[in-house]
Amino acid sequence: MLFTGRSFLGRVLLDISQNVGQKGFIVNYCKAATALRPTKAKSTRKEAQYFSDAKRVRAIGGKGGDGCVSFLQLWCNERAGPDGGDGGHGGHVVFQASNDVRNFNHVDSVLRAEEGERGSAKDCHGKNAKHSLIKVPIGTVIRNSQGQIVGDLAHANLMFVAARGGAGGKGNRFFTTDKETSPKVCEYGPTGEDLSYTLELRSMADVGLIGYPNAGKSTLLNALTRAKPKVAPYAFTTLRPHLGTVLYDDHVQLTIADLPGLVPDAHLNKGLGIQFLKHAERCTLLLFVLDASAAKPWKHYEQLMHELRQFGGSLASRPQLVVANKLDKDEGEANFEELQRRLQNPVLGISAKMGKNLGNLLDSIRRSYDRHKTDI
Structure with a gap:
């Protein structure tokens, strides 16, 4: 190696x-397994924040090709018989889970598959259309027009047929019988299915950052990865999730998601973070970022766990790591020991702004990921 x-x-x-x-x-x-430092500097280009985690689409299967009415005429036999070929099948609209995409920005609102080719003379059948394959992120949940879950692409390369294409129409050669030797009929190719779906992204990262607003989650993501989230000294700086990737020297890549901060009563639709907690439901690891310089930071952890339990599902039982950020401040150093004493889980002290103890944090993330990655 x-x-x-x-x-x-x-x-x-x-x-x-x-x-x-x-x-x-x-x-x-x-x-x-050590995290590699990026050798290339971050870009200074300012890009617009745009992340699509839900999309309503219309899937239309391809129309089947029409059959052909034709009679073979030879120089030696002008009535050689019917030779109309069948039409080709229309293409399907298929969703495939892939590691190549992270959101639905590339997915069009109307997805239309190709039509099958028409049949022709001399028993030539039409060509079957290619299926329209749309790659979606792993963890995509597909709902029908009634809101029912009809597809769950939880693993790579899983496929869901959203709209089937029409079958190819039969040519007049197909209708030849002993009594009807010269049929002049054929079939039209039927249209494909026309259905509406809602795509929802439930899993977008291996590690999800959970914490109060202004706890330093964006600063931590900026220090660990090449992502460029907005960093500012006020609450609700993060309005949309940001993704970053950590590369280890054994070629393992872990994706970290910076989610908007949670506030008390977030399960009652207060604040911003509750609408993005569905992304963390299938994260292998939840990383709690606590502001050690705040008054009674252990209360923050208790409130965060309460919001996760009220959200429902298995989110509160996900494997987790707890880090105390902002140890570069005097208040953070004073509260760190009390925080370790009050919490049952081990607490790792860091300073995302000064880069303190980030190497140990990356090692802890990797060990926890390797231990729990088969639980999802």
Whole structure:
């Protein structure tokens, strides 16, 4: 296995220096998984925030090709018989779960499949149309016009046929019998299905950031990944989810989502974050970001857990990590020890602004992900 980046080399040398003098010491390279620092600087280009997590679409299957009425005429036999071919089948509209896309920005409102080709003379059948394959993110839930869930693309390469194409019409050769040797009829190709669906994105990241407004979630995502969320010293800076990717030296990539902050009574539709909690339902790991400089930050954790329980489902029972941010402030240092004492879960102290202890955070995220990734 090949490893790149100075971070891995530094970690191996540190392990060797700590174990100098031990007889029979062997370095296990396979257990090392260090996050790689990006070598390319972030772009300074300001892009508009646009993230589509729900889309209403109309799927129209392709029309089947018409059959053909034709009679073969040869120089030696002007009445050789019917030779009209069948029409080709229309294409289907198919949704496929893929890792290549993250939202529904590329999905059109009207999805129309190709039509089948018409039949022709000399028993030539029309060509079947290709299916219209639309890639959607993993975790897409498909609802019909009545609001019922008819598809759940929870794994890669799963497919859902949204609209079937029409079958090809039969040519007059098909209707030939012993009594009717010269039929002059054929079938028209029927139209495809025309259905409406609502696409909802339930899973968009491996790690979801949960916390109060202005707790430092955007700053943390900016420090860990190449994402460029808006960072400002006021609440509700994040209005839409932001995604970032962490690359480890064993070629594993983890996606982190910065969700809008939660407020008390968010389950009663107060604030912004409750409408995005559906994205965290299938996250492998929930990362609670607490503002250690706030008064009684342990109360924030209790309120966040209350909102997750009120939201319903298995969200409150998801695997989680708790980090105390803003340890660069004097209030954060004073509250950190009390926060560790009051919470049952281990708490990791960091400073996203100053970059303090972010390496240990990335290692903890990777260990928790490897331990719970089969639970989803």
